[in-house]
Amino acid sequence: YNIPHMLVSDPGQLDEAVRRLGFPMIAKPPAEAISYGVRRVDDMAQLVEAWQELSGIRRSLRGQPRSGDVLLETYVEGVEVSVETMTVNGHTHVFGVTSKDLFGDPAYIECGHTFPVPLPDEERDQLYAAVVGTLEAIGYDHGPCHTEVRRTESGWRVIEANPRTPSSCMTMLVTDVTGRSPILDAWLLTIGEVPAIEPVRHSGGAAVRMIYPQRRGVLERVDGVEAAASVPGVQVLLHVEKGDHLLQRMDNSACVGFTYCSGPDRLEAQALADKAAAHLDFVVEDGTREL
Incomplete structure (x- = not known):
């Protein structure tokens, strides 16, 4: 793999x-x-x-x-997803599959995620086998992992296995859909407890859109926050304020926040998160408006 x-x-x-x-x-x-x-x-x-x-x-x-x-x-061509897992005493529990939306060449920066990604049984089993087999091969037997995988013409190929909980609100996606908190489960493992992870059941879907400014500048204000927050089911989670320096999109450190939505279906949630994001305008000190 x-x-x-x-x-x-x-x-x-x-x-x-x-x-x-x-x-x-x-x-x-x-x-x-x-x-x-x-x-x-x-x-x-x-x-x-x-x-x-x-x-x-x-x-x-x-x-x-x-x-x-x-x-x-x-470089391998293919659709990229991630698999969120928790390994307890050598047994890996799978929370599910997360989509990964990327801006593309030349850098590969994430712009959004949905959960869970439905797959045919055989394809899902092959994906899980690739992830679990990778963790076994590297001797990872205890803790959370966020494994990035691409589906290529020759099958699933592992990009990275990150021994941690995922970022960019992905733990929120998992929690809202499965009822299990990967962060809480990881904390329980840390203090010697064994979380009751299985069985994991999916209910509904969730999506997050990552917000990036298009130019550098010192943030003057963010317009459209109330309109974005009024989109049904959406939370607006910004982590910038007036006076912060906005970066151009070179890696995920340039992300200034998220629009997050959970609902009955991941694609409906994605559409609502996108709709909310479209309301947000970032205005920098020179008066330039950032969409």
Whole structure:
């Protein structure tokens, strides 16, 4: 289920990486978060540029030391989803499958999610087998995991297995649909309790839309919040305020908030979350209005 990859610690290895992986490929830090630094490279010039930038960053977003190594992977086409799980004493419980909406090339930044994604029984079983098999192979036997997977012509291919609860309101999606809180279950595991996770039943659907400004600037105000919040079933969750610096969309750190909706169906919830997001206008100090 793994994708062909190579960890590069010296620029002299780039030619070998091209021979082994070919173009296009994905370049990213071997350990980070929020899609920071992830990009597609299509030729040697882009690969060298990605190497120079990523290898030069020696502190993570959390302030932890980085080695300067760069992880290169063969690019695989396919629809990407994530699988949310909780492993207790070596047994992995699956909450369900989350959709992943992406902006696309050259960076792969998430712009929204829905839960749960319905799949035919055979396809779902193959996906779960890929995820559970991956966690068993790496010896992950206790705790939450957020595993990103792509459905390719050759089957499910694991992109990343992240040993943590997911971000961007995905735990809210799971909680509203299943009645189980991955965060609470993880806390219980931490203090030595065994959460009663199974059986997991789905009821309704939920969606979240991630909000990004289109230009840099100092935030003056956000218009349309009341109109967005008036959309049935929608919560508006912003984490910026007047005076904050808005970033351009390069990774998920530029996200300024969410519109969130739960309801009887994930696609209906997605439409309502999108409708609410369309009401939001971000105005920066120079008077520019950001949609």
